[in-house]
Amino acid sequence: MTQSPLAQDIAMGSPVRLQTVSAVGQPEVTPALEELYRGFEQELLVPLWTEIGDLMPAHPRSRAAAHVWRWERLRALAAQAGELVPVGRGGERRAIALANPSLGGRPFATPTLWAAIQYLMPGEDAPEHRHTQHAFRFVVEGEGVWTVVGGDPVPMNRGDFLPQAGWNWHAHHNATSEPMAWIDGLD
Template sequence: MEIPVTVRFPTDTSLDPGTAPETVERLGELYSDLDRLDLQPLWTQNKQLLSRAPRPKAVPWMWRRVDMIPLAARCAELITISRGGDRRVLALANPGLDGRPFITSTLWAAIQYLGAHESAPAHRHSPGAIRFVLEGEGTFTTVNGDACDMRAGDLVLTPPWHWHDHKNESDAPMTWFDGLDLPLVNHLDATFFEEYPAEAMQPVRGHNLSEQIYRAPGTVPAVASSGVSVYSPLLVYRFADTEQALRSLARDSGAAMVSLEYVNPLSGASVMPTLGCHASRLAPGQRTVTERQVGSQVFVAFRGSGTTVIDGRSFDWGPGDIFVAPSWAAVDHEASTESYLFRVTDAPVLKALGLSRHTVEGRNQDVLGKFVGHAEAP
């Protein structure tokens, strides 16, 4: 008896050696029919689909400033910014993700480089972006007409569907970090994109308008309370303020690491529903606890130096280095000098969807952590 070669047995189907030939034949026909009718058996693949704990394809990885900046400068020499490819951006491509230009399955991370007196034209898109300035000044990002000046350590938001362009008015090149939810928004089939009509750059209404309005901590324009946007109306957060606040927190706590979250001042929520941004200060010589959490974390070393261990792999970092912790990786840090890390995550996504889990190694007995709102077994 022969089974036709066109029959596609699922690759992990293991037939009992003593299976009767007619059963093998009937199985072959069954799998063929299923395949023809766009049906797939779960029983041949459920181990892959339902893992005991997350098995991200993304791997722990680091990109060094010393590699990235010279490459970006070489790009600037050879590649102009034009309408067809309107940003000079180098995406950090996680080696685990099969050549896709994403740092994890949900996050985009990149270096953006603007030469002296260069500009990048306006567009808008449904993926949201944050910019964290690595070095330089003299550049601004205009967001719906509000030109946000960018200096080292500042965080600038370009929320979903806001027009934005970048302009370097200085004599020196400028580099910053881009963080986007693009891989997630693409996966959700929710990507929209539009170029700015007519002109390349949008008109500027003024500089740092949102910053001036929200400059008083804990105050918001009275009119804003009627309709709270899911995106922060405050578009720029200054490092000088963040640093002082972190120092105050550190003085009170004495912990190895203290952290601030950047929030929407109208609601206290994350700056966008898809992206969470944090700044941390690490005290030298103290190792943090080892933690796992569901969701992706991209770290940007801004000041200082130290070592981060991610799933047993050690990364020594200094200013401008960027590294990534995939979901559920065990992470701890130890700084050798007073250090400041910026971090962008998809934590708001996991939280909104009820999928957050968190565990501290050695403290929780159960490596699976706990769900928020988790229902225990009967």
């Protein structure tokens, strides 16, 4: 049986490999620095002064491309889904994720933002759930729907922006005679 590269690295000591370099903003290369870096490797530590350029680049390097999703078409497809897809967990609250064309068809608007259209038909209740990500809702159309966060009802109306901290139980209820649509976002 062959080992994965990671398993081989761990068996050899550590997958962390650090190089001392003589450069502006880096510590002077000495035997003591080499010894320090070997200690970091053994404990699976990476000093940020060796990585800062990749961790915090001066300019974003997103693979996402600018794209415009047309509301009229999204709304029509969401209404069609409202007729065909149940809102329960099987329909995952009828969320229709935006897929950035440069991210390989995955359900992400950007590499760090998941966004979707939520569509709640009259009389429907989206099941209570929670997630680790922070969320926001921007109501595009409709009024009189309630989102219930931690047992507290919060009204949702066209134009409202509702941020919500992660890990809070929440559900949505439409007691009106009209559907409601909003943009959901998760970080």
